[in-house]
Amino acid sequence: MALLAPLAWAADYDHYQLGDPDAPTPGKVTPGLLLMGGGDRNFDSLRWFFERAGGGHIVVLRASLANEVAEEFFHEVGGIASVETYVFSNRESSSDPALLRSLARADGIFIAGGDQSRYVRYWRGTPVAAALQKHVMDGKPLGGTSAGLAMLGEYLYGAMDGGSQVSPLALADPLGAGNTIETGFLQLPLLHGVLTDTHFRERNRLGRLVAFVAKAEAMAGPGRRIIGLGVDEDAALALEGDGTARVYATAPGAGATVVPGGFPRTQQEDLPMQLPAFEVIGADAGSVLHLPEGRVEKPAFRHRYAVRDGVLVALDQPLLVIHGGAGVERASLDAKEEAAARAALEQALRAGHAALMAGQPALDAVTAAITVLEDAPQFNAGRGAVFTHDGRNELDASLMDGASGQAGAVAGVRRVRNPITLARAVMEKSKHVMMVGDGAETFAAEQGIELVDPSWFRTEKRWQQLQKALAEEANARAAVVLPGKAYFGTVGALALDAQGRLAAGTSTGGMTNKRYGRVGDSPVIGAGTWADERCAFSGTGWGEYYIRAAAAHDVCARMKYSGVGVRRAAEAVINETIPARGGDGGAIALSADGEVAFPFNTEGMYRGWIGADGVPHVAVFAGETLAEP
Ligand code: ASP
DSSP, rough: TTTHHHTTOOOOOEEEEEEEEEOOOOOOOOOOOEEEEESOHHHHHHHHHHHBBTTEEEEEEEESOOSHHHHHHIIIOOOOEEEEEHHHHHHSGGOOOHHHHHHHHOOEEEESSOOOOOOOOHHTTTTHHHHHHHHHHOOOEEEEEEEHHHSSSEEEEEOOTTTTTOOOHHHTTTTTSSSSSEESOOOOGGGEEEEEEEOOTTTTTTHHHHHHHHHHHHOOOOOHHHHHHHOOEEEEEEEEEEOOOEEEETTTOOOOEEEOOOOOOOOOTTTTTOOOOEEEEETTOOOOTTTTTTTTSOEEEEEEEEEEEEEEESSSOEEEEEEEEEEEOGGOOHHHHHHHHHHHHHHHHHHHHHHHHHOOOOHHHHHHHHHHHHHHHTTSSTTTOOOBHHHHHHHHEEEEEEOOEEEEEEEEEESSOHHHHHHHHHHHSSSSSEEEEHHHHHHHHHHHHOOOGGGGGGGGGHHHHHHHHHHHHHHOOOOOOOOOGGGOEEEEEEEEOOTTTTEEEEEEOOOTTTTTTTOOOOTTTTTTEEEEEEEEEEEEOOOHHHHHHHHHHHHHHHHHHHHHOHHHHHHHHIIIIIIHHHHOEEEEEEETOOOEEOOOOOOOOOOOOEOOOOEEEEEEEETTTOOOO
């Protein structure tokens, strides 16, 4: 054993040097903490940092890669006498005398990104940790980005199990082993009681920060409040020695988010998180943040959330998202038609918004928006529906309430003016989930739901589309399957109400030239429509593929089981699974924390959303920019 001892003490690190380490430091060294969110480094914030280091000597610490950061500091940002980089590969290096001499001499120290579990393993309880602590206490500046920022708080997420925790899994078991919260590294007075997180907005990390704060508070013991501080990828916080911090942003709206903590200590081991309403405060370039107390002057936003059974839910931030069908083609849409479709989408958004602002549940907003679109002849739902092979209009619709898990659907109806209303009646007034054809219409009559003459649905444009499809089919002779462009204009809506409840609905005439009795995905719960407590979905596309992929349910299940966000989940199913099998189309999806996805793989998809401010946002073609909620 004794023989192994000298080896175990071998320091092993890479060292790089730029500039003149013996040049005098030109300026005065003053305190400051640079907290960078992890994206491209913001040069203005680096200049701020170098100024605090008196334009002198910077030491970069890391545990992967080489001296890329130092090259950028020295050659691109400039204004410093020298920069040294130490790349660690073990804990023993943390006792290396030459390295410790550099740290003691440094005017500014910067911890680069990488894997923070290495930093915890290599540095905690070593002379490097002591040197960093002394550096700050001596009034010199310290900075960190990504993993380097994650290390600076009193409590920190150490990613000790090799992974990178995602919000849904963090909330599923906040006190659990996956949330590897560590402490005992640095004790910086300005980050006392603070836990930092990075890549914040981009990686949808609010949920995990809330869970981390809960765990840190449980570790810290009764009466201690821990503040969560998330910094966006495109932002850096420059924290002065007096505890005031300002945001440097490289992208519009980027900044920092404060989770004020002080949560009720009711969280139990092995159970999903439950948290009544709490506030989250945003800081942007116009704000001033005070640390360590976490107060924000001129906040960019104050939002309320709750966590219900491990699901992060936005409160008082109602949102309505709609689609008017994928499969839109520029060639078959003239300017007048496009303008009329856009106007109808806006009208539908306003109708749903009015319901949400009146405090009505999500389901009411979905029904209101879809009713408008069913009545608009521009869309393939209600009036303006496509024709079947034998020249009729057969309508399908469904909706689902995420809060109760209730659902209703109708298929193959020919006289119901607003099939979505009938689907809702099936859900609320019958013992069933789905009713079809004549039976559904008998039920509609019983319920006093408006029936119309089938000619109500007829539009000349759709009739001509059928004639074209029939002619093409006859020409091709061979058994032509339904062509991809046989669908367009199905409508759907998703809503998140002020109480954080979700609902989804879809209504369609199906696909042009469909055979008798054909039913697509739109009225099939789990295929075309789904809503639960965390996710809502409405699809539009080649329905047979959506049914076989259980598209709607698959998107929401991916979020629940693997913890991916709504965008990744919807993107995977709509733009990977379905095209890989030969299908196409699009969808809208919405999560309970207010994230929206609009994936599609056709030339266009009618789509839009409206938030609490009542401003409708609408887009039609691919590549058209649509602001994010
Ligand atoms: N998905 C619908 C169906 O197959 C059509 C569409 O989305 O336009 O019935």
